Amino acid sequence: MKTSIIGFPRVGESRELKFATEKYFRKEITEEELEAKGKELRHKHWQLLVDQGIDFIPSGDFSFFDTTLDTALLLNLVPEKYQSLQLSPLETYFALARGYQGAAGDVTALAMKKWFNTNYHYMVPEIDDTTELKLVGDSLFKAFNEAKEHDIITRPTILGPFTLLKLATYHGSKQAADFYEDAIIAYGQIFDQLAASGCEWLQIDEPALVLDLSPAEVQQFKGLYQRLLAKKGHLNILVQTYFGDVRDTYQELIELPFDGIGLDFVEGRKTVSLLEEYGFPKGTLLFAGIVNGKNIWKNNYQETLSLLEKIQPFGTIVLNTSCSLLHVPFTLANESALETTVTNHFAFAVEKLAELNELKKIVADKQTHHELLKGNTALFVQERFSKNKHVAQQIEALTERDFIRLPVLAERATIQKEKLQLPILPTTTIGSFPQTKEVKQNRAKFKKGEITEAEYTAFNQEKIAECVGFQEEIGLDVLVHGEFERNDMVEYFGESLDGYLFTEKAWVQSYGTRCVKPPIIWGDVSRSQPITVAYSKYAQTLTDKPMKGMLTGPVTILNWSFPREDISLRESTLQLALAIQEEVLDLETNGIEIIQIDEAALREKLPLRQTDWHCEYLAWAIPAFRLVHSKVQPTTQIHTHMCYSEFADIIQDIDNMDADVISFEASRSNLDILDALKAIDFQTQVGPGVYDIHSPRVPSVEEIETTIHNILTKLPIEKVWVNPDCGLKTRGVPETKASLKNLVLAAKKVRGGV
Template sequence: MKTSIIGFPRVGELRELKFATEKYFRKEITAEELEANGKELRKKHWQLLVDQGIDFIPSGDFSFFDTTLDTAVLLNIVPAKYQELKLSPLETYFVLARGYQGEAGDVKALAMKKWFNTNYHYMVPEIDDHTELRLVGDKIFTIFNEAKEYGITTRPTILGPFTLLKLATYHGKKRAEDFYEAAIIAYAQIFDRLADLGCEWFQIDEPALVLDLSPVEVQQFKALYQKLLTKKGSLKILAQTYFGDVRDTYQELVDLPFDGIGLDFVEGRKTLSLLEEYGFPKEKLLFAGIVNGKNIWKNNYQDTLTLLERLQSVRHIVLSTSCSLLHVPFTLANETALPKEVTNYFAFAVEKLAELNDLKKIVEDKNRNKDLLSTNSALFDQERFSRNEQVAKKVKALTKADFIRLPALTERAVIQKEKLNLPILPTTTIGSFPQTKEVKQNRAKFKKGEISEDEYTAFNKEKIAECVAFQEEIGLDVLVHGEFERNDMVEYFGESLEGYLFTEKAWVQSYGTRCVKPPIIWGDVSRSKPITVAYSKYAQTLTDKPMKGMLTGPVTILNWSFPREDISLRESTLQLALAIQEEVLDLEANGIEIIQIDEAALREKLPLRQTDWHSEYLDWAIPAFRLVHSRVQPTTQIHTHMCYSEFADIIQDIDNMDADVISFEASRSNLNILDALKAIDFQTQVGPGVYDIHSPRVPSVEEIEGTIHNILNKLPIEKVWVNPDCGLKTRGVPETEASLKNLALAAKKVRGGV
């Protein structure tokens, strides 16, 4: 019995990579120093895996920004506009991720989307008819050699050609299948070079196999690998899947001459039944994903052993994680505030390595390691979640009427237009303003007890006043208070909700250098006091213009938390919806006429297979949002916001959320969502993002004007809002102010021309 993992968190135990990369962006360290930092982290992580007894250690899972982008760059999938800048390879890499504005030119970043059903974001490869897919990089080889220098033989990993080409966007006539032959040549060259370096195993990730695939796509996958695997020589190839089961391609997958196949037994609902029905080749290794790579609860060893007993017909099993450990925090070792009786139930990335080792020992000799099993079993023999009967009764008492807002949307629109008296193309922002060093220091000092609550609040009010004055100065129509009191859009709310636990340093990478610290749902959720009312009410006193109250919606709070495992996601979400509903009604009672309830992560837990979308998710997720705002007055305008996902295929469900205004991230995806909105005659007012806030570049007035005109070519002007594509907390002050000035001016110029 051996152990393996698919990937490991790369930002470091204390976000070392994040801070080093951001220093490089600020030109505080050189490219060589950044590379040295990465090398040191890789060495540390490989040694940790060795020390924890992991037999198959991956390399290639490390990245300075995103591994999908790494694969694209390795294979020359770099559009000409980036190559024409004539920058160094590392500079070009970051330009693809962040955009560029300087002497060499002005280009936007690649589009960014959610990675399957996770909160991680990947850079979308961009391919046109002139793309020459070929092996041009050597990172995968140098890192393999780097590990060998430390005496560690790794299993290099790369995103497979089928998934890579399926996830890419295409400009021109060519499509994925037109690049298969070039991909075969490039991947075969990788095979040869790795074999020459003494590599034994090579991991090819094909997570797209867990999606709904057409018969044509299944045959394309089969034909692609029938050709490619004839060129593997002595190299052993692991086909790694995750995030679900491979019901559409299982038979093709096991029949192809892979040496190992990685299957997910955690999220793969049909994985076990597929093996039992169709069998598994005796000569192949099954990399069984039995330790959850996406949640932080400890593995139930007895349940896992029961599963493994049903796999007795499989001759060679490697114990593995269900997906990369990128999606969980690094280690519990840094959590000193939570009591032991709580942390006993948790397993972060490092602890999951220990779980694999424990399971290996128990499988090899259960009698000798019975203490490991009994200690683990004891945790699952007792109640661990706290229940609130009053909350449970409220959820149970909900009726259909609680999810319906009256009057209807069209009638409300007339009432709100008269009440708010906004111009055409009203301008606003998504909510947050830059979190400067001083803002973060103020919050840190308060948490440490170094300043009083009055001092903390006074500072925040000063920043709010500055923020409101700036927005009025540049002429925005609907203002925000800037959210200077908030650490994270989910953690901030969780801190004021009963039933939540919080970590100190349990960071998880969201994209690039952006990390989040998801709270943990430990019990039934309820609101014990108002959360946002005081600051929103104060901000409204500073202006005669409408001030948006800013809330995070129940689905996003759930999806960006580590959820319980003892009750359904539906029940947890409805608990959250009732809590946020109380906050909505308090804001309304205190004179806030526009309330934004963000559902940035609405799509995140959408099942990967379309047949399960409604029954397993949308049929309760959409009503949960409606529950939050169903009791407000017709004059109160409800906004929501969504970002960095593909929404076109659920656009009707989004319209059914019955918000009055929805803002979308659309700038990086070239406003593609507009066609979907037009196709269904989208009823809700909409604010497609007119510029990308995840890039430091400042869009010109003319650029934003052009974007607004593109929007108006497809949507009626009376339904269009003008706003950035997301919150501004991660941006610097100068670029934010310049961009918003240009946004406001562009909107005024377009208004003047209609």
């Protein structure tokens, strides 16, 4: 039995790639130096996999920003507006990822969306009727040959044509199937070049197979691969799926001449039953995803061995991760603050490699490796989660009334309009302001005990005063305090909630150079004291304008944490909802009249199959949000924010969250969500993002003004707010100030023309 992984974290053990790339953006290092750092990390990671005994080692999973974008460039899916800049290949790549504003021109970035049901974001390829899908890049071949130079034979990995073309955005009359012919030619050329280089296996990722697929799409997939696999020659092709089961295409998969099929046995609820009902082709390797690539809890060897007993009769098995290890931190080795009684229960990416190796040994000879199994089993028979009886009693006592806010939305809107006296097209931001080096240093010094709490607070108050002063100066209508005290919108709250654990260096890539450090839910969650009240209350004393209290909602806190596996996600979320409800009521008591409860990750754990949405997720996720704000006064205006995902198909559920105002990311998706809002007569007031904050470019007044006018063609003016599409934490100060000034000026110009 051999071992395999689907992919590995690419930012490095200490986020080396992030820091090198950001230096390149600041022009502190050259393109050649950045490429050298990438090469160094690739070799380091390949060697690590060799040392850990992994048999199938991937290449091509490394990226300077996003592997979907890498595949798009490899296959010439670059819109003309980027090609016309006539930049270097790497500069063009980053123009697609981040936008570009300079001597060569001015372009916005590609749209960015959540990668299936994860917190990773991918760049959405753009295709129009003039697009020529063809092999033009060589990164995949370079990586394979680079590893070969170190005597490491890798299995190149590439996003498959079915998923790539299904995820793309189309401008014109052509759709995915119209590009299949070109894709067959291009992927066939990839097969030939890899085979000529001595490659034995190619991993083709087709995660779209776990989605709901129409009969027509299933036939398209089958026809595409019937023709494509005819070109594989002596190259072994592994089709890799993850994030669920492939119930719609399983029969087609096992009829096609793949040499390996990768199936998810962690999130794939029906994977075992598919094997039992339809069997598995003889001579095909079954890459069994049995080590969870998305959560950090140690694998239960007894349960995994029982699973393997069920599936081993179906053929030769390769022990695999359920998905890429991109979604978990690099290693536990750097976590010195946590007790071993805690870390013994965790497995990050490096430790998951060891789990695969140990499982391989146990399966080969259970008697010889009895101690490995015994030690693992002991972890799962002891009590490890802390319980809170009071929280359990609160949840047990909840009734339907606790999830309903009165009076109804329309009545509240009238009351709030009179109370707040805001102009039409009120302007605001999503919450955070740039986290400068000084802000980060202040927080770091406080955590290290180098400054007192009074000194730490005084610095933050000074920054808040500057932030409030700037917002008043440019004329924003609803202000924020800037969140200078916050490291992360989830970690910050977790640090103040009982039941959470925190890591030192357990970073996970969210997109590009953006990394997050998800906290770990270790026990029952509760709030013992106010979290945000002091800074929000202070900020409100600095202005007569409304100051938004800024909170993260319970669903997002759960989805951006590593959750427990011993209780349901519903129960964990209700615990969080009760804790955040207490914070909401404290803010209200302290004079904060507008409270934003962000649910940026609402869709993240939405089942990938629509038939499971309401019975498994939305049935408790939407009520959990309503629980948070159900007890506030009619005069208190509740906002929420959502970003970088596809919300159109759950837009009615979002309206049912019963917030007073919802801001959406919309700029990168060309305001597509507005049609969905209009179609259902969306009742909640809306702030579609009018410019992209994930790009350093500064939008002009005219550009924002045009965007606002476009919004008003779809939505009534009395329901529209004007704001950026997300928080400003990652942006620089000069570009932030310039962009917000232009935003306010644009809103005033539109008001003046009404």
